Amino acid sequence: MLTFPSLGPNAYLLGVAGSRRMLDTPALVLDRAALERNIAKMAATANDHGIGLRPHVKSHKSARIAHMQIEAGALGVSCATLGEAEAMIEARVPSVLVTSPIVSSNKLRRLVGLAEEAGPRQLMVVVDDARNVAELAVHAARLAYPLDVLIDYHSGYHRTGVVDERAALELARAIVESGSLTLRGVQAYGGHLQHIEGRTRRDEAAAQLRSTVAALVASLESAGMPIEIVTGVGTGTHDMDAAAGVFTEMQPGSYVFMDAEYEHVLAGDGRAAPFETSLFVQSTVVSTQAPSWVTIDAGTKAFATDSGLPVAARGVGGPSEYAFFGDEHGRLTVDAAHRPSLGAHIEFVTPHCDPTVNLYDRYHVVDGDTLVDIWPIEARGRL
Template sequence: MDDRQLHAHLIGRQGSRAALNTPALVLDLDRLDRNIAAMQAKATAHGVALRPHAKTHKSSDIARRQLAAGAVGLCCAKIGEAEVLSDDGVTRLLITSPVAAPGAIERLALLAQRAPGLAAVVDDPAVAARIEHALAAADATLDVMIDIDPGIRRTGVASPAAAVALATAIAACPHLRYRGVQFYCGMQQHIEDYATRRAAIEERTSYLGQVIAALAAAGFPPTIVTGSGTGTHAIDLALGVFTELQAGSYVFMDRQYLDCDLDGSGGAPFETALMVDARVVSANHAALVTIDAGFKSLSTDGGAARVTTGAAPETAFAFMGDEHAALIAPDIGLRLRAGDPVTLTVPHCDPTVNLYDHYHVVRGDTLVDIWPVSARGRAR
């Protein structure tokens, strides 16, 4: 049985969250909406557009809430995510990873036919030419951003000169419309100390300025400078170079970002809206209980999950395989019994969401809706 078959009868029933089969991906609707409003207000106050990254939530329902709050569009990591959101009526999508494989380029051209405001990044003149050929065959046009390598060496042009060469190549393609540049400093997003993170971003922003200056001098001033993220949004807004932000995880706030001082205040500008509800399945040892959420239920790349309810906050978490994890604390096996509920803050929200088919949307202790993870698994 899928989540709707299991749980649809619980929607609207007071206290129904406690009856969910676990592990369950739980989304607090009021916290989600407050997070959406808070980031939108920050961007608007600085005169900067917000284009949230849908790779975090992979949800048409959440994307529509972000657009309704004032977002100019959404970002997608892969063309598969963009296809799903576009077919669900979400417009003005930017694909933030280069589309280079022949089959993917064909799909990109077909998507450009039916997706209003679609844009994509490029970092290679030869790939730009292949996209141009596919667009010509499909009688479609596409907005493009030049992806700039911020030092990760993952994607992006590697120098100001390479950016100018690519802009020149794009200008020769009648079906491509050069709109600007993308610059995402992924390595800096999770630096926990604010001052250290700011210093790192100031240095990288200086380099971005060199690329923008080279493009402008060559006759290609970018209209859009897009990038940033949840970890650096406050710094980037203060520095004033970006025209739009691509922050994504702020809607949920996973442990990786909760461990960071995001804005220098030492406080938390966003709330934890995403959780995994689990249950104790075995409690036969005094200092350890086993829960029903393991590798298949939580990401493994962001450290340990954190217990928020059902056990003391200092309780240690340890994976115990595909289906299970341990909660470790003195006498925890004497306090918790099999069947008892616990709630966890996820280590890294993006890959955790990709493990589930649905969000269980709650207000307080009541299930109010079940939303599909629309673009789950659409990594190609």
Template sequence: MSEAERLHRHLIGQQGSRGSLNTPALVLDLDMLDRNIAEMATFARAHNVKLRPHAKTHKSADIARRQIAAGALGVCCAKLGEAEALAEGGIEALHITSPVVTPQAIDRLMALNAKAADLMVVVDHPANAEALATAAVEAGKPLAVVVDIDPGIHRTGVATPEDAVSLAGKVAGLKGLKYAGVQFYCGSHQHIKDFAERKASIEERTEYLKGILAKLDAAGLKPAIVTGSGTGTHFIDAKLGVFTELQVGSYVFMDHDYEVCDLRGLDKPTFEQALQIDARVVSANTPGMVTVDAGLKAMATEKGPPPILRGAVEGSTTRFMGDEHLAVIAPAGKAAPALAEQVVLTPPHCDPTVNMYESYHVVKGDTLVDIWPVTARGRSR
């Protein structure tokens, strides 16, 4: 039994039970989550593009099932360990978006391929393709492979159009591998705040991708799957019509880093902030400032301190006060929250914040309705 279940299982279904949670607690608003999932699914259908949402955001078999039920092909995983955990949770359509290279990891990949009904993995190096092919032949089941193309951030992916054609040809010719398509993920573009600037940047990168796709087609290697995109560029990418599927992730939660981006050029939020952190005031001795119990260990911090969703007067700000604590500072002349009062925070960056928690406290309104495990928490190997 998880700590969350031990402390809070008895609260499920009790009206207003969110107010009795031990804090800090990772809270998921179920109605907001479902509306976010439905909105993206409707958008994809309207634009004749498939969804393969990225599970690195939520690491949850429960959420993956809801996405698939709404029409998603399956989910993406950043790491092999995430894919293994979700497969253990019953998710069988999985795409691993980072290369799996070492012998020990390839052994695990073959075991996963034997169990999963629909598994894909990227490659960006001919030696890796050869190693995967050898292992797949020995294992007795072909492995679907996607060629990863570097969009210019130099993280993973082949570096040139010529390398893309060469590697695709190699994959297609190797016994044990099935050439499934290409991946092109512009990660550095997702958080460009201004819509017009983001659109111009993605259009330039899409022209680069289209040139590679033309070369692949000319070589008889036209990809059946062109996968990529993300929450920040999904609207632009769908309109450009090059991707066959979108690897959107954070739309289910909407952290602060995405909330400040104009996702569809409408100058208003498209999705709702379903993921929240409940905290409580534990010290209130300084006029205009209190301390809550959610500090550096309660959320990812590289995007700065968290905004306040509710529980403090408008204009209040936050400042980290150490591992366990956060200051909530009221505007001049205004009162700060009182001792033991609830303050609800927006995670600055959802993916690594989720990885800090074992469970989601799923709520409807202010009532706890379920506790879901973070299925792939810590599964980064």
């Protein structure tokens, strides 16, 4: 059998008709056409509302997908970690924003080295603490140009971010006075808003954040601090925030793939989900000895476990219920009329796409029922 170590054990199936149903599993499967439509739809939404699009790499961790987003009109990308940013800049993805504060001397050295590699205005980072600003300024002094920074606002979640307008103004002054940093704007990412059930409730919560952010920006600008960028916005609030005129750019991530949680949230109130499911985990039935269920080769090492259970999407003819059955195995309960046979391949919608992707080395890209490409997940594990 032909082997392609860098592409994994399924490389010999590339271009083979029907190869989607023949993969060595567990395998992360990506429907290329659905992915492309999702990327185009979010880009069109941003363009229609005159708002910038800076998609979050934390969802896909892929240089290939990041370049597809840029080609569709995104102005840059957002990265949750310094490691993700390094992977994107290594792949020559332009205009990278690190959306978490970078703390400690070693990481600050890495950050500034990355800024040097990327070039002027190609890397930004958020800050929420004056001590961090001072340390960052010392390291950034080695650059031939100022390092761009944004003030991180807590957005009601209080994971990171300054707590009020006064703290934001004090931090803005520290940035302006640093000599080696440039204040570009504000980040206010309401991640906790994205999965609120019920569009009306989600819209009300998003509107409250927008009102607070607008007041914060007005306060900074009235103090002589020009705010060029106001960034935030996720998949769950993308359309309502894009239309409101408060944010200058959006940071949605999961829209490229969708998952069981987002499908549930965005298909509420009788509305169809605005994006298609493009990401699946394919498994194989490895035992049919139990009378009420079959055992598959996809357990807790194949799916993120923080957001419910996988949902069978292909390969099962009737209703089914998945349960984790150990590290390597899952239990799929199916009625007798639709019981899959030994060796059957079953694809699942992931419970939570971002951390599920982080469990895999590569995407198996399919066009219909044919494996057409295999893409590395370059930022996998770049925590």
